[in-house]
Amino acid sequence: MSRILPPALGAVAALLVGLGTLSAQPAKAPEKTPEPYAAREGFSANSVPQGRGEVQLSFAPVVKRAAPSVVNVYASHVDKRSNARASAMDEFMRRFFGEDGGRGPGGMRGERAQKSLGSGVIVDETGLIVTNNHVIDNMNEVRVALADRREFEASIVLRDPRTDLAVIRIKNPTGGVIPMPFGDSEALEVGDFVMAIGNPFGVGQTVTQGIVSALARTQVGSSDYQFFIQTDAAINPGNSGGALVDLQGRLVGLNTAIYSQSGGSHGIGFAIPASMVKAVVDTAKGGASTVRRPWLGARVQNVTPDIAESMGLDHPTGVLVASLAAKSPADEAGLKRGDLILSVDGQTVDDPEAFGYRFALKGIEGQTKFGVLRGTGRITVPVKLSPAPETRPRDVLKVKTRSPFLGATFVNTSPAVAEEMQVDFPSEGVAVQAVDDNSIAARAGLQKGDLVLAINGAPVTSTKDLDRLTRNTLNMWEVAINRKGEVLTSVFGG
Structure with a gap:
């Protein structure tokens, strides 16, 4: 199921589950009519199709390549209570609400089942599948249905609530499975064609098409690492964990959330970039049940227009180091309070969410390089990549x-x-x-x-x-x- 986001805060008048209708003044007519845009050589907006091939352009070859890798995920949590505890409530529910007295799928009294429906993507030949964590959250039984209608039980390999990702594995995938290759989400550009494949509303596998509407969206609120691909390809409840694919049939994102007032698609959907998805999948392939991320040991904050002006910047960019923990990687690297981190391994960061995302992708071995503005000079600071230490027992x-x-x-x-x-x-x-x-x-x-x-x-x-x-x-x-x-x-x- 697609995650439907909670109400927005601050001055945003629309709900995060949907953008309200915005009124605007009619745009003024352009003073000059622009020249026709040539979509490709020999064809312009004023042309008519010159042959059957131009009329029959289709995404069907891409769908045939990608669809077999997208599965439906059915998750449930069966609460097995004692008969003595359950019987009084079961009798009440049966008499007054016509329920089944707490019988589960097998008719056993004393069981209550919660259910969840979503989608997933096969990412390797052994039957490893990535989906959203909220699809299987609190669930203890998982089944998957492939595009060819084969069904299998699945085990939960890894949950990562901080990214809202989870990895499951098909038990005994007889007949073989078709994995989807990863695409390069870093190479996406606004305007690129993409397709969303999933199981909206439980109706069965469905394909919708659109474009990349925006990149690096933050303040969405569905995970700790906010750096989403926004698309207008229709995404609805049940699409969560489904694939966002490029025109080569490669996975570039995992559909996870929508803006909606009604619960249906309004053309604003969000997907977790494939770069983060791949990092979590690689952790699962390595046999780990949890994702370990690098620790910086510094608190960073947004750069306001006033701060940017005081530092001689023409616009706000980067993140400001507000504090450091002693003997942390940030401290040992020589970062100082007031440093402005502009990039991580050459990739620009504009806010704490983007910085956290870029840094989290670096793993826990080796080092990364920060581009830093200190005073009026720009320097490169190597930072060691290592997990946060357990400096004293938790004593739960x-x-x-x-x-x-x-x-x-x-x-x-x-x-x-x-x-x-x-x-x-x-x-x-x-x-x-x-x-x-x-x-x-x-x-x-x-x-x-x-x-x-x-x-x-x-x-x-x-x-x-x-x-x-x-x-x-x-x-x-x-x-x-x-x-x-x-x-x-x-x-x-x-």
């Missing part, structure tokens, strides 16, 4: 005593934890790793990534501190947390 703690923290899981902070949760490091406090649904901690408003700083005025520097401070039941709890750089203090009853 799940609070079980009655308190505002009941139902939350906590870990000690380290560069590795900060990188996973996208929080600044160094940072004080202990990090919220997870919050159970409908728990006291959830109702208290705790969120993943929060840093608990103090309880009733006592500092919290480790999970051992948190465990000690929550052992006793109290009538009042004063809690200080750091949420995305803002310190919040709340008081809760016991």
